[in-house]
Amino acid sequence: MLQEERRLKVCSGQRKNGRAMQPYVPQSTALPPPTAANRPIDPNVQTLVGQLLMAQQQQPAPAPGQELQGVDGEPIRPEATRALAQVLGATSQAGAQNLLQMTGWGNTNEASVQAVMQLLAGNPQMYGAELSRQLAAGAGPYNIQAAQGSMDAGNSGARADSGSAGAAGKPEDNQALTEEALHLKRIQATQEKNRRNQRKYRERQKAKISSSEQQIKDLMDKAEALERQNEHLNARNRELEVAAHVAAQNAAAAGGPEAAAAARQKEVFQALARFCSQVSGEAISEEQVKHFRFRDWRRFTQAYQDRLAQLFARGSDLDIKTRTELASLVGAKHEAERQAWTHTPQAIHKHYALQACLLPTNTTLTPPTLAGWQAILAELQLSPDQEQRLLSTREAILGQVQAISAERQRISAALQAASPSLSQDMQQLEAHVLTSCATEGLAKNMQREDQLIFALLHTFWEVATPVQAARADQLCFPHLPDVLAMCSVLSRGQQQLPFNARTKVEQSIVDAASAALPMPGLEELLDAQVFKEGALGLYFSP
Numbered sequence: 001m002l003q004e005e006r007r008l009k010v011c012s013g014q015r016k017n018g019r020a021m022q023p024y025v026p027q028s029t030a031l032p033p034p035t036a037a038n039r040p041i042d043p044n045v046q047t048l049v050g051q052l053l054m055a056q057q058q059q060p061a062p063a064p065g066q067e068l069q070g071v072d073g074e075p076i077r078p079e080a081t082r083a084l085a086q087v088l089g090a091t092s093q094a095g096a097q098n099l100l101q102m103t104g105w106g107n108t109n110e111a112s113v114q115a116v117m118q119l120l121a122g123n124p125q126m127y128g129a130e131l132s133r134q135l136a137a138g139a140g141p142y143n144i145q146a147a148q149g150s151m152d153a154g155n156s157g158a159r160a161d162s163g164s165a166g167a168a169g170k171p172e173d174n175q176a177l178t179e180e181a182l183h184l185k186r187i188q189a190t191q192e193k194n195r196r197n198q199r200k201y202r203e204r205q206k207a208k209i210s211s212s213e214q215q216i217k218d219l220m221d222k223a224e225a226l227e228r229q230n231e232h233l234n235a236r237n238r239e240l241e242v243a244a245h246v247a248a249q250n251a252a253a254a255g256g257p258e259a260a261a262a263a264r265q266k267e268v269f270q271a272l273a274r275f276c277s278q279v280s281g282e283a284i285s286e287e288q289v290k291h292f293r294f295r296d297w298r299r300f301t302q303a304y305q306d307r308l309a310q311l312f313a314r315g316s317d318l319d320i321k322t323r324t325e326l327a328s329l330v331g332a333k334h335e336a337e338r339q340a341w342t343h344t345p346q347a348i349h350k351h352y353a354l355q356a357c358l359l360p361t362n363t364t365l366t367p368p369t370l371a372g373w374q375a376i377l378a379e380l381q382l383s384p385d386q387e388q389r390l391l392s393t394r395e396a397i398l399g400q401v402q403a404i405s406a407e408r409q410r411i412s413a414a415l416q417a418a419s420p421s422l423s424q425d426m427q428q429l430e431a432h433v434l435t436s437c438a439t440e441g442l443a444k445n446m447q448r449e450d451q452l453i454f455a456l457l458h459t460f461w462e463v464a465t466p467v468q469a470a471r472a473d474q475l476c477f478p479h480l481p482d483v484l485a486m487c488s489v490l491s492r493g494q495q496q497l498p499f500n501a502r503t504k505v506e507q508s509i510v511d512a513a514s515a516a517l518p519m520p521g522l523e524e525l526l527d528a529q530v531f532k533e534g535a536l537g538l539y540f541s542p
Contacts, residue, residue: 327466
């Protein structure tokens with residue numbers, strides 16, 4: 001209690017003198033507060049020790065003949081001042097004198113002075129740090145020998161001196177210091193244990209993170225491998241379907257033309273029924289497909305486009321479920337188109353007219369330019385291998401395109417030359433024969449054109465992934481992918497295409513129908529032309 005009152009007086013004296021206490025404590029003097037309930041710690045004591053250690057150079061020396069006094073007014077012994085100053089490493093004795101005065105060490109006796117002097121036999125820095133800790137914890141002036149014994153247990157001579165000096169101290173102070181030293185050791189042991197546990201925890205967390213990253217990488221690799229395997233299986237499935245189709249054709253041919261036509265019709269209706277069932281979620285049979293009108297086909301086509309828009313609205317990074325659904329949708333649509341267009345390539349133009357009717361009324365239909373196809377290719381993000389395969393296809397197809405174009409020009413010239421005159425002689429046998437030959441040649445030329453378009457589309461379906469094919473269907477709507485135009489963009493050729501197989505015919509159909517009847521009259525016109533008596537449907541004709 002006496003020491004606590006001394007510290008309170010010192011703190012109040014410092015405030016009156018106007019000295020601001022800076023909250024700085026050197027690392028060597030930091031000490032957790034003791035747990036003993038009878039040893040309250042003044043929070044300013046630690047600050048005093050650190051400040052005095054830093055300000056020893058700034059303290060003025062006492063005037064000659066002036067004698068410093070402790071808290072009780074008793075003089076401070078010069079031996080204690082010098083000993084404490086030397087232990088603390090001070091170059092002057094002013095800081096040590098103030099420390100003795102503020103902490104109640106003014107009433108030092110000869111025994112305590114001798115105990116301080118004995119500390120000089122060891123390491124001054126080490127004992128100075130321990131002395132500062134004891135001061136910060138509120139230790140009294142008679143516990144120096146106990147501090148020396150706890151810091152230098154191996155020095156027997158020091159222990160003996162400390163024991164002789166401790167005889168003058170109070171027993172309760174020695175016991176309190178021993179308890180405090182044990183408390184400090186327990187704290188240090190706990191801190192070291194906590195540090196070890198933290199290191200082990202961080203190592204475990206790093207191992208878990210590394211394991212999780214490796215698992216994620218393995219799962220992504222497996223997903224990519226499964227996707228590639230799925231694509232290979234789809235390609236193999238298409239090859240098997242083609243082989244089965246050829247076998248069915250051969251079997252039907254053995255039964256005659258009628259049996260072959262019935263087999264082809266059944267295959268087309270089956271493929272169309274599967275596509276309609278998938279996009280609508282309804283069970284569509286072959287018999288229902290046979291009786292579909294134009295408005296029915298328009299409903300299923302619109303459902304297909306709406307579903308594509310919903311799937312692609314999820315973002316560019318599609319998950320496996322979305323990719324699988326896109327592959328299933330595109331596979332069903334392309335299989336139905338392949339079955340229909342293999343036997344009747346002219347149905348490609350009916351398909352275009354069907355999709356054109358889904359656009360708003362009075363919409364101007366203009367096919368994409370080369371710049372438009374370039375933007376579509378950029379959106380598809382074809383790989384270098386895919387681009388090379390398309391360029392190889394262009395080199396192989398370009399000769400056929402030029403041959404069809406040249407033949408079309410010769411037929412057009414023959415038709416103009418064979419036009420009948422308005423003379424009275426209507427028996428122009430030669431002109432009639434030339435016109436008939438020209439029209440037959442034109443029909444064959446257009447059939448070759450349609451077959452070439454279908455071959456290019458089939459090549460694009462084989463090269464593109466299901467996701468790319470679905471994206472192309474969405475971006476090109478209502479047009480079909482112009483593979484020749486895309487190949488021209490890839491080859492960096494900016495010249496006009498020598499052959500525009502699809503757009504001229506399709507545009508003429510839509511323009512003529514729009515001029516005849518506005519929407520929805522176009523629907524009625526197509527119903528009258530496509531579903532005429534004897535026709536088997538939009539995608540199939542006998």
